[in-house]
Amino acid sequence: MHSYIDSLTIGANVGGLQWVDMLVQLFFFLVLLALLKKFAWGPLMNIMEKREKYVADEIEEAERSRAEAEKASKEAADQLNQVRAEAQKMIEDAKSAGTSQQEQIIAAAKKEAERIKEAAQADIQNEKERAIQALQDKVASLSVLIASKVIEKELSEQDQEKLINEYIKEVGEER
Known part of the structure; x- marks a missing residue:
């Protein structure tokens, strides 16, 4: 039996390899790898896939948010330009x-001034005619008075009135 153990040990004097231990260790290593694959590697890969998906979703959400922000910024700029144009x-x-109201006010003021001027001219004309009439009446009465003193006994009162009225008409026509 010693020979079998000797054959399994290579360089045992110096701490050589033992084939059985190596095979047992290899077997347990493979079992450990299988267990790791089944219980650790699968869940670890699932977690990694979830993490990868989460990061991809976050990147996609960030891109979508950036695009929405750019769109909102463009819309705000358009609205600002529209508001500026409306203002x-x-x-x-x-x-x-x-300007239109100013022109209307000026036109109304000119019209009112023209109306006042025409009214003033009409008032002046009326006053002038009244003054002339008063003057004519005064002249007529003075003429009658003078004429009555000059020709007191030669003309009758009706003849004097007639003469004065003719004189007043002549005076009025000369003007």
Whole structure:
């Protein structure tokens, strides 16, 4: 039996290899690998796949968020430009309305001034005619008074009135 053990031991004097121990260790190593594959490697790979999927989903979500942010930014810029354009249009409309209103006010003021001027001229003309009429009446009464003193007994009162009225008409026509 010694020879069998001797054959299994190679260089046992120096701590050589023993074939049986090596085969037993190899067997247990293979069993350990099989157990690791079944109980550790599978769950570990599942965890790694889940982690990989989670990271991919997070990257995809980040890309989607970035795209949405860019879209929102573009929409905000478009809305800002639209608001600016509307504000500019409102300003232009207000300016044109102000100019139009200014022109209307000036036209109304000119019209009112013309109306006042025409009314004043009409009042002046009326006052002038009243003054002329008053003057004519005064002249007529003075003429009658003078004429009555000059020709007191030669003309009758009706003849004097007739003469004065003719004189007043002549005076009025000369003007």
